[in-house]
Amino acid sequence: MPIKKRGTGLTAVADAWQLADIDVTASYPIRPYTAVMAEVAKRIANGLMKCEMVHGEGEHAQFSIAHGASMAGARATTGSSGVGVAYAFETYSPIAGGRCPIQALIADRTLDPPGDFGSEHTECLNLRDNGWIYGWAENAQESLDNSLMFFRIGEDPDIMLPQIVAMDGYFVSHIAQDYEMPDQEQVDKFLPPFKPQFRLDVNNPVIMGPQIEPEMGPPLEWDRNVVMDRVKEKIVAVTEEFGKIFGRKYAPFVEEYMTDDADMVFLLQGAHAVTCRSAIRYLRQAGYKVGMCRLRWFRPFPDTALKAILPKFKVVGVVDTNTSYGAAGGSGVLLVETRASVSEVPGKPLIQGFTSGLGGETITHEEFFKMAEMMKMTLEAGRIIQDAVWVNFNDYLPAVSEVQAAEQQVAQTKE
Amino acid sequence: MTLAVAIDPNMLEVTVWTRGVTLAKEARDTATLLAKAGKAEGKHVQSFDNYVDLPDRIGVPCKSYARISPDPIETFYEYENYRPDIVVLAEETLVKGHNILGGAKPGCVVVINTARDPEKLLKWISPKENMKHLKAVACIDANALGAGVMLTFDGTEGSGDDTKIGAGVGAAIAGAVAKATGCVKLESLVSVAENKAAVKQGYEKVTVLPVCKGEAFACGLPEDPQEIKWK
Structure with missing residues (x-):
């Protein structure tokens, strides 16, 4: 049975990650993202979640950890806010270009100056040209639902792209509201386990992200470009299927x-x-x-x-x-x-x-x-x-x- | 403004002022309890901390909010209570140097956690131009009620609060607010608080001073003098 809860966008995404049975999460504190990592840590300690939690020494490390975990075949998550998102900037293109479908939660915060906690979409929009797929949730329920839908779309073998579950810092991330945590059975029906075709494995060695020759660049970029159109088709199909299974019908776009x-x-x-x-x-x-x-x-x-x-x-x-x-x-x-x-x-x-x-x-x-x-x-x-x-x-x-x-x-x- | 409509006209706004870290949890508990009690009475409610106050600094003034409304709350994502009906000070020195009546609606009630008499504190309340909106000042010595001052570290930051809600002085203060303002019923408050005795003690021991035109008793005694208890 789905559970009626009162919580924030951050507890809702922690619920989604629990239901999605994530393997690895990489953390580094910054308001307003912090609470999701507090929630996940608590759930691991209480035995509700089985997941490796790795604390980075900064956001660049945080996203790199998730990148590595994904290459090894893990369903990996991370997240940040404001200047933290900016600090990890170098990692976004390699993650998307390497087709590692990690999920990041970004609870918006203004960039400096002068140092403000409030929500502005700028930091998340700055990485719009890096091949991640993302959209904004308007409340806690939608952030939970988006997290599940984004996993499903991003991890699809035809897509394989990282996703950002974006939400307005404070409004969605901190204001308590009513939402429904779906049933594990429903989620299992909707979201299959993550099984990438290629992964880092000592028994079957592969190279990921090697140096390439100039003529190998354009086909790679063409492929990254084409996949974005496939994402649109996938969004329509997955949003509809989500509505059928969970009873919450969203417009696809x-x-x-x-x-x-x-x-x-x-x-x-x-x-x-x-x-x-x-x-x-x-x-x-x-x-x-x-x-x-x-x-x-x-x-x-x-x-x-x-x-x-x-x-x-x-x-x-x-x-x-x-x-x-x-x-x-x-x-x-x-x-x-x-x-x-x-x-x-x-x-x-x-x-x-x-x-x-x-x-x-x-x-x-x-x-x-x-x-x-x-x-x-x-x-x-x-x-x-x-x-x-x-x-x-x-x-x-x-x-x-x-x-x-x-x-x-x-x-x-x-x- | 191009469209003159009042949004959330029936919503009651409660602002609880407190000190970072040392009393932040207690103030949040007061706000949470009032909201939960309102919810138990079938109202639409919200409670949250002020996001920009930096409550992780010891002793810094900061605020928690509760909202209780008979109708669905339309200003759901507004950061602050801009027009408080009830102002609570979890610690008495906050009365000095802060515009606690800023934006106050007519009929505003101030509830202070203090061992002093309300009349002694009246002169510190500001801004002066809003004194005309002040209906009463209520004092409760919550720290002396045996409920115990709980020193807790603030830090829910949007995650769940697993600690007991309303175990310390915040519960007694909530009881005092219920008596002084009638914003929620005692029974509903008792039903949601961890420390039920503290709620009842706060409710019973509160001292209410009626204020009119900024002065004590300026409009005479209230109809039921039993409501006023002097130490």
């Missing part, structure tokens, strides 16, 4: 909320979707035809899904909880990827960038109201009024009356 008759939508990922949904209910009562699209995956980026979904709307407000200084559009990474996804689609909507929730600040109801108001102005103007909006810093609310006055003047002179 983009969750839509109140989009049926919406003119404008928020597009975001992660924990802020929870407040966004609540804000939308108030906005609807006030007559705003607004909805939400929440991305469940960032890599592979769900561009095919967005091509089909976004032309339904007139204005899309992309909420970036990350920084990409100097990026096209002056906002964050999500804006760039979203615009690129639909840039060649006929009837594409106006795509407005918003930067909000930095430093781990909650995006409040009032801020969503404000963004909706700005999107409405864009809708009425029929064009982007102002790019690169950082909410509360350069909102175009006060500027809009001036813009309208100027436009009226122009219209009059034309008459």
